[in-house]
Every structure is written in C-alpha cells, then in structure tokens.
Amino acid sequence: xxxxxxxxxxxxxxxxxxxxxxxxxxxxxxxxxxxxxxxxxxxxxxxxxxxxxxxxxxxxxxxxxxxxxxxxxxxxxxxxxxxxxxxxxxxxxxxxxxxxxxxxxxxxxxxxxxxxxxxxxxxx
Amino acid sequence: xxxxxxxxxxxxxxxxxxxxxxxxxxxxxxxxxxxxxxxxxxxxxxxxxxxxxxxxxxxxxxxxxxxxxxxxxxxxxxxxxxxxxxxxxxxxxxxxxxxxxxxxxxxxxxxxxxxxxxxxxxxxxxxxxxxxxxxxxxxxxxxxxxxxxxxxxxxxxxxxxxxxxxxxxxxxxxxxxxxxxxxxxxxxxxxxxxxxxxxxxxxxxxxxxxxxxxxxxxxxxxxxxxxxxxxxxxxxxxxxxxxxxxxxxxxxxxxxxxxxxxxxxxxxxxxxxxxxxxxxxxxxxxxxxxxxxxxxxxxxxxxxxxxxxxxxxxxxxxxxxxxxxxxxxxxxxxxxxxxxxxxxxxxxxxxxxxxxxxxxxxxxxxxxxxxxxxxxxxxxxxxxxxx
Ligand SMILES: Cc1ncc(COP(=O)(O)O)c(C=O)c1O
Ligand SMILES: [Zn+2]
Numbered sequence: 170x171x172x173x174x175x176x177x178x179x180x181x182x183x184x185x186x187x188x189x190x191x192x193x194x195x196x197x198x199x200x201x202x203x204x205x206x207x208x209x210x211x212x213x214x215x216x217x218x219x220x221x222x223x224x225x226x227x228x229x230x231x232x233x234x235x236x237x238x239x240x241x242x243x244x245x246x247x248x249x250x251x252x253x254x255x256x257x258x259x260x261x262x263x264x265x266x267x268x269x270x271x272x273x274x275x276x277x278x279x280x281x282x283x284x285x286x287x288x289x290x291x292x293x
Numbered sequence: 294x295x296x297x298x299x300x301x302x303x304x305x306x307x308x309x310x311x312x313x314x315x316x317x318x319x320x321x322x323x324x325x326x327x328x329x330x331x332x333x334x335x336x337x338x339x340x341x342x343x344x345x346x347x348x349x350x351x352x353x354x355x356x357x358x359x360x361x362x363x364x365x366x367x368x369x370x371x372x373x374x375x376x377x378x379x380x381x382x383x384x385x386x387x388x389x390x391x392x393x394x395x396x397x398x399x400x401x402x403x404x405x406x407x408x409x410x411x412x413x414x415x416x417x418x419x420x421x422x423x424x425x426x427x428x429x430x431x432x433x434x435x436x437x438x439x440x441x442x443x444x445x446x447x448x449x450x451x452x453x454x455x456x457x458x459x460x461x462x463x464x465x466x467x468x469x470x471x472x473x474x475x476x477x478x479x480x481x482x483x484x485x486x487x488x489x490x491x492x493x494x495x496x497x498x499x500x501x502x503x504x505x506x507x508x509x510x511x512x513x514x515x516x517x518x519x520x521x522x523x524x525x526x527x528x529x530x531x532x533x534x535x536x537x538x539x540x541x542x543x544x545x546x547x548x549x550x551x552x553x554x555x556x557x558x559x560x561x562x563x564x565x566x567x568x569x570x571x572x573x574x575x576x577x578x579x580x581x582x583x584x585x586x587x588x589x590x591x592x593x594x595x596x597x598x599x600x601x602x603x604x605x606x607x608x609x610x611x612x613x614x615x616x617x618x619x620x621x622x623x624x625x626x627x628x629x630x631x632x633x634x635x636x637x638x639x640x641x642x643x644x645x646x647x648x649x650x651x652x653x654x655x656x657x658x659x660x661x662x663x664x665x666x667x668x669x670x671x672x673x674x675x676x677x678x679x680x
Pocket of ligand 1: 302303362363364365366368393440442444469471472492493494501502503
C-alpha cells in the first residue's frame, strides 16, 4: 500500500508552518479523532473579519500535517469569506497533488475551519 | 545517506548465495521438470534437491513438502484443502483473531460456503491459551490453525501444547510458520503439527515461492487443479529457480540458526533498551520474552504511526506501523486491537524487524534518530500532555 509524496508535501511535513496554540484565540475547533486516524485542532484569532492569526496541532499522518500547514499559510491574513473558499481541492492543488489514498487527509483543515467559523458566528 | 532496513517481517534481502544458486535456472538450465529429455532431468534434479533442503529444515520427509507460490497460497491450501477434504466429518474450523489475512480471509470465505469458524481471543501479550482452545473444540471441529509467531507483535505460541489439544479432539493442526522460520527451531515432529506454511521471501529467499508441509496421510484436497504437479495437490509447471532459491534459503537458515538467533536477540534487546531509555512513555507491544528474536513493536502515546514512518524513511530507516491512514476511517491493526490496545496507541505503533543482515551500527543509528522524531510529533500533537 505504498505511495510517494512530492517535494512540496515533504517540505511542509518537515517544516510545518503555524504549529502550536494561540492562548487568547477567538475560537478553537477540533475535528477527527484517533479512531478515524487523523485529528486536528485549529486555533483562530480574528480581527475586523480577517484571520489575524491561525495555528494548529495535529495527531495525523504526513499528508494531514503538510496540508494543514499549507492551509494555515493560505488563509492567514485573508477575510473569513475568502478563507472559506480555500477548500481541500484548493489545498491539494496548491501543494502540487497528493496520492489518491491521501486526498481525504486534506479535508481536515478546511473542515475544522468551516466548523470553527460556524461556532464563532453562533457565539456572536 | 545511511540506509537501514528494519522491515524484515515485510520481506528480506535475498542472500547472495541464494541468488548464485538460482541463476543457472534462469539461463541454460531452463527445462520443464516434467519433460522426458535431459533439460527436464536437470530441472527435476534441482526440484528434488530443493525439496530435500526444505524437508531437512523442517525435520520432514521430502514427499511431505509441496511447493506453492508463497505463504498466502500455502495457508489457503491448508485451510481450504483440509476443510473440504473433511467436510463429511464436520464443518467447524478454529483459528485465532491475530492471524495474517492469508488465514483470516480464507476463513471468511469458508464461512460463506457453509463452514463455521471460531476466532479465538488472545491475552494482552498475544498468546492463545490452550484452555481457550480446549473450550472451543467441538465434535465437528476438523481443523485448528494457529500461527507459530505473529507478524506484527512477534508473539510466539506454544504450538506443541495447542496441537495436542486439537489432536485430543480429533482435529488436525496447521501452523503458519512464515515468520518463525529462521528465527525459531522448526521441527514438525516436536511441534506436533499436521500442516505448516513457509514463505521464501521472509528467509532471504525469493518472492513468489513457498512451501506447505503436509504430514503423510493427511486428508487434503487441491485448491488449484490442472496437470497434476506436486502429486496432484498443486498443479502448475514447477517454478524451478524459485524452488532452488527457497531450498538454499532453508539450508542457510538451518545451518546458521543458532548464530542468527543470538545475533538478532542481541540487536533486538539493544533496540528495546535504547528506545525505552531515551523515549518517555514508550510501550512494548506483545510478549516480553515469548517473542521473535527479530521483532520490536512499540507504541508512543500521542504519535501517529504513518507520520513517524515517513520521518524515519527521510532519515533512511525503513520501518512499518500498525496503522493505515488510507481511507476516511483509518484502520488500526486487528492484532493490536486484539491485545487490547486503545485506538490511539494502536495507530501510534512502530514495528522494527531485524534479520541476520542487520548490524549493531543499524541499531545505534536508529536509537540516535528516533527520540527527536517522537518528540517533534508529540510537540504538535493535541493528544500529548507533557507530564
Ligand atoms: C504470518 C504470515 N503469513 C503469511 C504471509 C504471506 O506470505 P506471502 O507474502 O509469501 O504470500 C505473511 C507475509 O506477509 C505473513 O507474515
Ligand atoms: Zn491522514
């Protein structure tokens, strides 16, 4: 069941951006669980409807780490509406493709982000 | 870059002496062992030497050795072959819940065609207790199949005791010895088994060749029908180079068994100790002592296995994990769940498996690289809390 990642994926896997926690985050959301393999927690700080800061922690495979890293990079500084358009398809394309079996791992960050925003808006 | 191969339970390097023995049978000695001319005689002679080498390795007679296309086919032949041959006497088969898919999937198929299968639980070290087997035996039980050593956690079973229970109740006993070959003495008399599966590529032989030992007089039907090769049990023109290769691999495993075992034991213990000393909360999965000399299986709380494998691979270290994040619902290994590990620890397992070709340098390099990797994944894990 082997597969190979491209250099971009490996680069993000080895040097993931925005890893960690935001102590005064406006919203924190976790998706997945060890039962489904990958798990991701997103920490988001918003300012004037923009993503001022975003960090993540993950218990996940290489593809989950790399795509979550790239997602945070892509959405940081964007407005919430722009950021919601960064779907897993966008992430997969931006990272230069994933082996088919690993595409599902790229859903993690966009899903967590979408849920986080819903949660945040419900709170307002 | 250093390249360290610690995935010998997946497959092994073919021993150069095996390659050397095989080469002529790809070239000038290409005959069909069934042919009546001298080309055929050469091939037949090679096949019979191979059969003797395998028989000697197992303490069997050559006519009890049947060549197959690998461990999977040997397991299929043993289970399907005996189940069908003894169909009139009973339809119940017993196996364990930690078998290789070659056994488990064959059992699942047999269940669809009218057989009943009991999957015995194991204790938290992966052992099947003879009393558990005893309690599962019925009058309709015709076959018991329990692996000699597990491919994931390396736990070994007391096959002799388990086979005795089966025999006391009139059932035959098969063992999958694919992983124990070359790492434990394999003598069909002292094991007391009726059938035993072997695979070439796990013992420094070629892929696509294996053998099934069938004790003389054991009722068994073929799975593959055709020209009647292997005394009618497994048709298809003999894989002469493969047979020469697995024969030589068995001879080498037999000759060097004691040396190989003590070398692997030493490396295994150094690995376990080195990892336990440098990585907090590293749990050894399987049995502390009743385990293969080449198997290390550890879980690191908070760490996902596949990511760890990728990091190790980037450092030139080949290993494997009990996780497979390859679908929306990731599957933890059935073996690790059967010994009672929770999902997260099962997904965070690392299997390092040795062969006689590894060195203490390989071990030292791995112990040097692993702790920082585990620490890095823990630092980014929402499941890890620093004590
Ligand atoms: C315990 C066990 N049985 C059977 C097999 C299958 O052997 P082969 O690859 O030769 O079909 C393996 C190999 O993965 C194994 O580990
Ligand atoms: Zn994944």
